[in-house]
Amino acid sequence: MQFTDTQIKDLEAKAKQIRRLIIQMLAKAGSGHPGGSLSATDLITALYFAILRHDPKKPDWSQRDRFHMSKGHCCPLWYAVLAESGYFPIENLWSLRQLGSLLQGHADRRAIGVDVGSGSLGQGLSVALGMSLAARMDKKDYRVYVLLGDGEIQEGNIWEAAMAVSHYKCDNLCAILDYNGFQIDGKTKDIMNLEPLIAKWQAFGWHTIEIDGHNMKQILSAYEQAITIKGKSSIIIAHTIKGKGVSFMENVLDFHGRAPTKEEAERALKELE
Amino acid sequence: MAEMLYQRDIYGKTLVELGKSNKDIVVLDADLSSSTRTGLFAKEFPERFFNFGVAEQNMMATAAGLASCGKTVFASTFAMFATGRAWDQVRNTVCYNNFNVKIVASHAGITVGPDGSSHQALEDIALMRVIPTMKIIVPCDGPQTRDAIMTAASTLGPFYIRLGRPKIPTIDNKGEFKLGKAQVLTKGNDVAIIACGIMVSAALEASENLLKQGIRATVINIHTIRPLDAQAILEVAGLTKGMIVCEEHTVIGGLASSIDEIVAQNCPTQVMRLGIKNRFGQSGEPADLLKEYNLTSQDIEKAALTIVSSRK
Numbered sequence: 190m191q192f193t194d195t196q197i198k199d200l201e202a203k204a205k206q207i208r209r210l211i212i213q214m215l216a217k218a219g220s221g222h223p224g225g226s227l228s229a230t231d232l233i234t235a236l237y238f239a240i241l242r243h244d245p246k247k248p249d250w251s252q253r254d255r256f257h258m259s260k261g262h263c264c265p266l267w268y269a270v271l272a273e274s275g276y277f278p279i280e281n282l283w284s285l286r287q288l289g290s291l292l293q294g295h296a297d298r299r300a301i302g303v304d305v306g307s308g309s310l311g312q313g314l315s316v317a318l319g320m321s322l323a324a325r326m327d328k329k330d331y332r333v334y335v336l337l338g339d340g341e342i343q344e345g346n347i348w349e350a351a352m353a354v355s356h357y358k359c360d361n362l363c364a365i366l367d368y369n370g371f372q373i374d375g376k377t378k379d380i381m382n383l384e385p386l387i388a389k390w391q392a393f394g395w396h397t398i399e400i401d402g403h404n405m406k407q408i409l410s411a412y413e414q415a416i417t418i419k420g421k422s423s424i425i426i427a428h429t430i431k432g433k434g435v436s437f438m439e440n441v442l443d444f445h446g447r448a449p450t451k452e453e454a455e456r457a458l459k460e461l462e
Numbered sequence: 463m464a465e466m467l468y469q470r471d472i473y474g475k476t477l478v479e480l481g482k483s484n485k486d487i488v489v490l491d492a493d494l495s496s497s498t499r500t501g502l503f504a505k506e507f508p509e510r511f512f513n514f515g516v517a518e519q520n521m522m523a524t525a526a527g528l529a530s531c532g533k534t535v536f537a538s539t540f541a542m543f544a545t546g547r548a549w550d551q552v553r554n555t556v557c558y559n560n561f562n563v564k565i566v567a568s569h570a571g572i573t574v575g576p577d578g579s580s581h582q583a584l585e586d587i588a589l590m591r592v593i594p595t596m597k598i599i600v601p602c603d604g605p606q607t608r609d610a611i612m613t614a615a616s617t618l619g620p621f622y623i624r625l626g627r628p629k630i631p632t633i634d635n636k637g638e639f640k641l642g643k644a645q646v647l648t649k650g651n652d653v654a655i656i657a658c659g660i661m662v663s664a665a666l667e668a669s670e671n672l673l674k675q676g677i678r679a680t681v682i683n684i685h686t687i688r689p690l691d692a693q694a695i696l697e698v699a700g701l702t703k704g705m706i707v708c709e710e711h712t713v714i715g716g717l718a719s720s721i722d723e724i725v726a727q728n729c730p731t732q733v734m735r736l737g738i739k740n741r742f743g744q745s746g747e748p749a750d751l752l753k754e755y756n757l758t759s760q761d762i763e764k765a766a767l768t769i770v771s772s773r774k
Contacts, residue, residue: 257527298559304530309554312523316555319527326488326510327531346551349520357512 190413192239197405203273204234204405208434209461210269210282216454218286221294223438224445225338226266228369228402228429233258235408236334236365237270245275248301254331255320257305259313260338260367261296262446268292268300276302311344313337314364318350321359332416333362340372343381348393354422355394363415364395364424367402369431373445386426395424402427435460464631464663467604470568473625474499476611477536481507487615488528490537492518498538498568518543522551522563529561534615537563541570541583541624545590557593557620564614564621565590571710572738572755573660573748574627582743587687588715590622597641598687600624600709600717602662603632606685609639617641624659626710628748631663633683642686644694650678653766654698654705658684658717661708661736661757668762677770687717692724699725704732704769706762713737732773734765 207230215221233256237243242254258267265285272279277291277300284290291299295308305316317335324331341347354362366386374380383389390397396418400407408427415423431445432438435457438449449457480487481503493516495501504511514521518539525535537544544567545552556563567586574582590596597619599610607625614621636645647662648669657665662683669679680698684691699705705725707718718735725731738755752758 251532255531305526305555306559307555309550312519312526312551312555315520315523315551316527316530318520319524319529320531321527322488322512322524323528323531323533326533346519346523349514349517350523353514353517353520353524356515 192409196239200235200238200405203238204231205434205461207234207266207269207273209458210273211265212435212449212454212457212461214265214269214282214285215448216451217283219448220286221265221448222262222446223449224371224431225260225263225367225369227433227435227438228431229263229336229367230266230433231403231405232365232367232408232427233266233270233336235405236412237274239409240412241334242331245302248276252329252331255304255317255333257307257313257316257320257335258296259307259316259335260310260341261307263338264296267296267303271300271302310338310341311346314347314350314354317362317364318354318357318359321354321362322357324361331361334365335362336365336367339366339368339370339377339383342366342383351390351393351395358420359422360419362422363412364422366424366426367429368426369429371431371440371442371445375442390424390426394421396421397424397426399426400428402429403433464633466629466631468629469601469604469607469625470497470499472604472607473566473611474502476608477503478506480611480615481510484534484615486533488512488533488535490514490521490525490535492516492521492539492543494539498566500536500538518548519551522548523555525563526555526559526561529563530559533562535563536566538566538568540581541567541586542581545583545586545622549589553593557595560595560619562618564623566611566623566625568625569627570624571626571659572743572751572757573710575748575751576745578745579743584712584738584743585715586624587711587717591688591715591720596620596622596688598622598624599685600658600687601685602659602683603630605632606636606639610685613639613641626660630660633662633666636683639685642689642691644691645683645685646694647681647683648679650680651701652677652679652703653769654680654682654702655708655762655766656682656684656695656705656721657708658687659710661710664757664759665708665762667759668766671759671763672766677766679766684717687720690720690724695721695724696729699729699731703773704734706734706736706765706769708736708757708762710757711737713739732769734769736761736765
C-alpha cells in the first residue's frame, strides 16, 4: 500500500498530538518516563493509526492484531495512543499513576486495550511469541507486534525468546526495537554494549530492517516490508532520539525517568504546537 | 498392599484426556518432556505442544501470551526451575495478569534422590504461596493427581501443582476431591497429623502404629495449600492436644507456616513441624534421604508421643 503525502502529514500531526498528551500526563502525574515514551512515539503512532487491524469499540475482537509493549515503563505513550484511538476517554489520562487509577505506572490490563501488563523487563518478546503461536493454532491471520527497549534487550529472557521465535518461524510476529542508545545509568554503549546489534538478530535467524525511527515514510515501509517476509520473524531496528520532539529533553539522560515540571511542560507544549 | 504409581504418569495421561475434549489445552515444556510426561501429550497433539528447550523464563512468559489469547496452558518442568528460575515471569506476567496458566512441576522435594541438592526443590511451595492469585495443590498420590489436573483445567487463573519423582502408594477412601477442602482420613482427639504429598501415607502409617499404643490421631490430607481449608484446621486444633505438620519441603514458608499463621491467630495450640529444617538437600536414595531429614512415619510417631506425653 502506498501512503500519500497527506496521510504521512496526518500521521506526523497525530504523533505531535500524542507527544503533547505524554507531556501533559507526566506533568500531571509528577513522575514517570518521558524519554523512552517520546523516542518511540512515531513508531507506535504509525502502528496504531495506519497499520494495526483493530477496533477500539471491540477491544476483545478475536481477529484483532495484537500489540504488546514489553518496555512497560513507556506506558504513557501506549495509554495516549489508546485514548486517542478511542479505547477510553482522553480525560482518563490525567489519572495516570494515581491511587485507584486504571492507568497504572507500568502497562497494566486495567487499561482497556492492554491485553498483557508489563513492567518487569525482558518478558514481552515471549508474550508476543505466545500470541503468535495462538494465532497459528487457531488458524487466524492476525499479526503480533511488540515494542522492545534497547536497554531491555540486555535481559537474558529476550534472547531465549529470540531463539524460540526463530525456531518456530513466527512470520506473523514483528518486533520493534526503540534504539535510542540510553538506559537509566547512561549510554547503552558504555553500560552494556549492544553492538553488533544487526548481526546478533540476524545470527538468531531474524529478518532485520534498519530505519530512522522518526521518519514516518521509513516507519510505514518497514511495517509493510515485515508483512511480506515469510518463514521468519522481522525486527525493525529503529534509530531514535530519547526525548524526541522536546529540545531540552532530547538525549538528556535525566528525562529517562523524571517527569517534566509544570514550567518545563509548558515550554515543551509550546515546542509541540 | 497399596498400588504404587508415578504421579507424572497420571499427569501425562490426564493431559491427553483433556486434550481430546478441549482444543484450547496447550502444553509447554522445557526439555524435560520425557521426565514430566508431557511427552505423552506431545505425541498425541504435536500441534498443541511446544518445547522451549532449556529456557524456563521464556516458557513461562510465553504461557502468559498464549493464555491472553484464550488458551488454557499447562507448563511443566522440574519444580526447582519452574518456581525458582522463572519466579519473576510467574509473578509478574502469569499471576499479576491472572492468566490461565497451570504450572505442573515434577521432581519436587528431597525424594528426587541421587541428583542431589541442585535438583531438589525444597522451597517451591513457599515461593508460590506468596503470590496473591496463585492456587497451590500438592496431590498425595496418583489418582489425586488426576483430580488436581482436572480441577486446575476447569478453574480460572494460575495454579501450581507439585508432583514428585518416585512411585508412591495410592491412598484409599479419601473421599471426594474438592479444591480448598481438606480430607480427613482418620479421626482421633489425641493428636492431629496434617500432611501433604508423599507425607500423607507416612502420616497414615504413623497413626496406625499410634493406635496400637492407644493414641488416636486425626490425619488430614491437605492437598490444597492455597486456598487453605482454615476451618478444617481450626476444628482439629481445638479438639486435639497438638498438631504435627508434615511436608517434604522447608518448614519455612510452606504448609507448616500456613498452618502456624492460621492457628496462632485463631486458636493457639502446639504445632510441631516435620519438614526440612533450614538445610539444603543432598544425593542419596529417597528412602535414605527421608530418614536423614526425619521425614519417616517413625519421626511422626515420635512427635505425636512428645505432644501426648507433655499434655497429659
